[in-house]
Amino acid sequence: MSNKKINVTRKTKETDLTLELDISGSGETEIKTEIPFFNHLLTAMAFHGNFNLKIDGKGDIDVDPHHLVEDVGIVLGDALRQTAQQYGSIARFGHSVIPMDDSLSEVTIDASGRPFCFYKADYPQTHSGSFDMSLLKEFFTALTGKAHITIHAEARHGKNSHHMAESLFKALGKAIKQAYLPLKNGSSVLSTKGLIDK
Numbered sequence: 001m002s003n004k005k006i007n008v009t010r011k012t013k014e015t016d017l018t019l020e021l022d023i024s025g026s027g028e029t030e031i032k033t034e035i036p037f038f039n040h041l042l043t044a045m046a047f048h049g050n051f052n053l054k055i056d057g058k059g060d061i062d063v064d065p066h067h068l069v070e071d072v073g074i075v076l077g078d079a080l081r082q083t084a085q086q087y088g089s090i091a092r093f094g095h096s097v098i099p100m101d102d103s104l105s106e107v108t109i110d111a112s113g114r115p116f117c118f119y120k121a122d123y124p125q126t127h128s129g130s131f132d133m134s135l136l137k138e139f140f141t142a143l144t145g146k147a148h149i150t151i152h153a154e155a156r157h158g159k160n161s162h163h164m165a166e167s168l169f170k171a172l173g174k175a176i177k178q179a180y181l182p183l184k185n186g187s188s189v190l191s192t193k194g195l196i197d198k
Contacts, residue, residue, distance in 0.1 A: 005021065006020070006023075006086070008020075008021075010071055015067050015071040016059070017055070017056070017068075017072065019079055022051060023176075024051070025050070026052065027047045029046045029052070029053050031054070034058055035061065036129070038065075038068075038072070041136075041165055041166060041169040042055065042169070047173070049170075049176050051173070065132070069136075070135075070138045077143040084180065087183075090182055092110060093179055094108070094109040095175055096170075096171040096172075098171040100158075100166055100167035102160055103155060103160065103163040104157055105121075105153075105155045105164060105167040105171045107174075108152045112148075113148050117151050118154070119151075125162075128162045136168075
C-alpha cells in the first residue's frame with residue numbers, strides 16, 4: 001500500500017488541534033502547542049522516532065495546560081490507529097531504552113487493539129520550567145486509549161526531571177516507529193488469532 005499522511009483534527013470548547021502524521025517519514029517536525037517544554041518533548045519524540053509530525057494546537061492554558069496535553073495524546077493516538085488501519089499488517093511490537101545523562105527510560109508498545117497503559121516516572125522535580133510533570137501521565141493515558149494499544153513506559157531512574165522526560169519521549173518515538181512499520185509483501189496479521197482485537 002502506498003504511504004499516506006494521516007490528518008486528524010479535534011475542536012472542543014477547551015482545545016483546537018490539527019495533526020499530520022507520516023510514519024514513513026524521516027523525522028521532520030513542526031510542533032506548535034503553546035507549551036514550549038511539551039513542544040520540545042514532542043519534537044524529540046518524532047525526530048528520534050524518524051517519522052514526520054506536524055501539530056498545531058491551542059487550548060485554555062490560562063485555566064490549566066491539562067486539556068491541551070491530554071488532547072494532543074488523543075489526536076496522536078487517533079492518527080496511530082488510522083495508520084494501523086491503513087497498512088493492515090504492521091510489525092505490532094516496538095521497544096526502546098534510551099539514556100540521557102543521569103536518566104534512563106524504557107518504552108514498550110504492543111499495537112494489539114487493546115488499550116492498557118503502565119506509566120512509572122518518579123520525577124525528582126515537580127516542574128520543568130513552568131511545566132507540571134504530572135501532566136505527562138495524562139498524555140500517555142490518552143494516547144493509549146485512543147490508539148487502542150498497550151504501552152509500558154518507565155523512567156527507570158534519573159536526577160533531573162527534564163532529562164527523564166526527554167529520554168522517555170525519545171524512547172516512545174523509537175518504539176512507535178518499530179511498532180507501526182508495515183509488514184512486507186502484505187504479510188498476515190501478527191496474531192495467532194488471525195486478527196488484532198478492536
